Amino acid sequence: MKRFFSSALSLGLLWQFLGTLLGAGLVTGIRALMGLSITDTFFFTEPAWVMGGFTGAIAFLFGSGAVSDWMKWARGIDTPDHHEDHHTGWEKYVNVSLDHKVIGIQYTIVALLLISIGGLFALIFRTELAWSELQFLTVDIKLFGQNGPQLYNTLMSLHGMIMIVSILLGIAGIINYAVPLLLGAMDMAFPRLNAFSFWVSVPAAVLLLMSLFLGGFDTGWTGYPPLSVRAPVGMQMFFLGVFVAGWSSILGALNVIATVLRMRAKGMNAMRMPIFVWAAIATSLIALTATQLIGLSFQLVMFQRLFGMGFFDAAKGGNPVLFQHLFWFYSHPAVYVFILPGLGVISELLPVFARKPLFGYRWIAMSSLGIALVGFVVWAHHMFTSGMNEYLRVPFMYSTLLVAIPTGVKFFSWVATLWKGKITTPTPMLFVLGGIIVFLLGGLSGPPNATVSTDLHLHDTYFIVGHFHDTIFGGFVFPFFAAIYYWFPKATGRRMSETLGKWHFWLMTPSFFVLTFGMMYIGLIGMRRRIVDFDPALGIDTAHMILTIAGYLIGVSVLVFFYNFFNSIKNGEKAEGNVWNSRSPEWQVPSPMPAHNYEQPFEVVGEPYDYGLEGSQYVKFISPAKSGHK
């Protein structure tokens, strides 16, 4: 316990607490000197909270030690190039480590933690929606300065953003863990920046959760002004949290791109990279160049609230629709940030379990880049009803439908990969297959939202909610679970229970189909998005009850997963060899992977997925140079 309290995580959180008080106190002091009010509903005034949130996040970084090497360099003190980890066991994961594998697991754990928080919020408001009328989030209750419907709005909005952050951390987790191993690199290109990218996401998550306790906010995760200008101070914590989480995403992406460009093993030219690396590159290109826009758009609203700048205030010559353009310029490509790594996992794992080469490697690789590029010119399809220029809707409809083409290439290539394979279906493969079908449903329910006239009906209804849950579950959640089941033995030297894995899959998948089909159906009938209560005259009470039950079953399946995950770390069946009989380089060495990855470097001598080609090899380990030290 003592070692936990002296860990980087605990120190960081303590510093964040103190930093918040310091920043808020500073502003309060200045306000007192200026003769302004010094307290408000939530003790501090809004400017004080904003400053406190900001200084708290910075204090976390100092307190946790994520920036201490850089501080030492600034003072002229040298640090060893490669940290030898002083920590063992669980302690590695609550302290600053420069090892990409540790960081990958740290990301994954925080992502899983946030997924459970976001999922818990979903279950709370799903229960409220089980029947028309207000059940327990009534106007009489008062919690964190919010009554029931306000709390509903806060939980619903936070569900969105917490899940988004957890997805960003989840993909960072897989990419961080797998990419250097797949490339044959010792680590990421910038290990300290890598650690920084992870640690900065922790105070960001804390800020997001703080918004719940500071009056919440009732705008949905999109935070459209003018509503977000009128929301309680929780809104500002939400903006700050996203702003800080954005650093993690941008810097992480930069690191991935540099690593892939500079640190590939000998002989690994672009068309011989494992396909997941292509997905990581495509996703990082978007994250590196688009994330700024959401930070900017939220910052503008923050300033509108703090300083009265009328960016989006029509009365001051501002334009509320401008916000939507800025916001979606990131937030649409962001969904491709979420799904491209997942689709990469599907492409990476399919050949292993189909025992066949990946069909059309080049086409799949290029389709990832294609999706990333087209993704930049489709944002206004979220705004077909917004009142933007009417005629602009047509070109955005064309560009949006174009996304179907590279996505289609992936589907057809996956099916062709399965064709005439020798297919086995252990848990990771089940999740891969589930991911394909769920993503297919997400993809097929997309075009009716892309064609403007049908979207005029579907926009802002549960049809959309069902559609994007399909895309995100198919493009991220299923592949994420597949990746965890698949690489778990590499990370721990043990494998997760197959029986529990199958329970997880067979509980989650049918429930999920019921959930999203139901959502789309009630959306068509007239169920609007983001409402705390629905008109009983719509006749969808029973449907809502079924959706709620399905939601709970998904919750149960995830609990099964968590039990399996934590139990297998200690008690899982030992699996130190090439458990999946994969050609990928990381499986050619014993698990768990040693600290600096491959003891012998390898050279790429063949194609990555030549299953079924007699005597072929992807990598060959090079004996250490005779003259070298060591």
Next chain:
Amino acid sequence: MRQFVIVGILVVLMAILTYVGLDAAGVAKQMHPVAASAQAASIDQLWHWEIIAISFLFALIVVPMFYSLIVFRRKKGDNSDGEHMEGNTSLEIGWTVGPLVLVVFFAYFGAYSLGEVRRADPQALEIKVKGQQFTWIFEYPEYGIVSSELYLPVDRQVVLKMESTDVIHSFWVPEFRVKQDVVPGRVTEYRITPTLEGSYKVRCAELCGTSHAYMESPVIVTSQVKYDAWLVEQQALAAAAQTPEGQGQRLAVSNGCIGCHSIDGSPLTGPTWFGLFGSERQFADGTSAVADEAYITNSILNPTEQVVQGFAPVMPPYTLTDEEIANLIAYIKTLK
């Protein structure tokens, strides 16, 4: 070759089965609920084509996938790999170009359908719509009528000129199929030709705050004759409204008060006005007061100061003249 034929047949069967299944659920040939506008016809037609394409594409992926999972399953004891097949350029080109054709077709059709939906009739009846937290107000400028219900004559195009006084709202009548945001600082336009008499609801589709869920108002489509009768009735009411009570009633409608405060005792977002005057009010902070002139005036000007127990402090402050407030109070006094 034999396998391709089997899969081909199965794909066709599966596509038909999917379409029939969706049709049985009532969502293939039209969207839900019942279509009540001319614009809905074109939208539903596009939807129907999309459902056909979706059924086919669904089968095209799912059938070969499950076929492979069953037929190409690795047998027990077999440790060999599958056939070494790296790709096929003509296939890849085929499944790039095929969907491209489909995409261009649907984009063209989509644009055409949008054109149909937006086709303007110069004779369209113009009605002003004001959206505000959490109610809709309808104004018939030609007749000097302000109403909390939207009355529309059947088979005649109306164009709604919509404004918002506070945040973004979205005007959606599911039966009409069309949705348009109402944005502060600009006038947005909603064109519709109701074709089916009936009583519907406009439901705000853009999150606008705590009581967003309840921002619904009646939309009534009637015959031209009944519509004309309604206009005459409303005009008579407006003309008779020279008394303070009558003025107060008009104010209650035009300011959207009765969107949240019922006049018949039923609970809405705010407390009812029925029997309000002179009653004892219990507030959320535990205090209480008798609803007199001073209390009601304060509740209009500073709504979040004395919040009645069981209700959310969501009402925005209103700036009305003393005379207007007096008229409103006179009207409220009549409600018992």
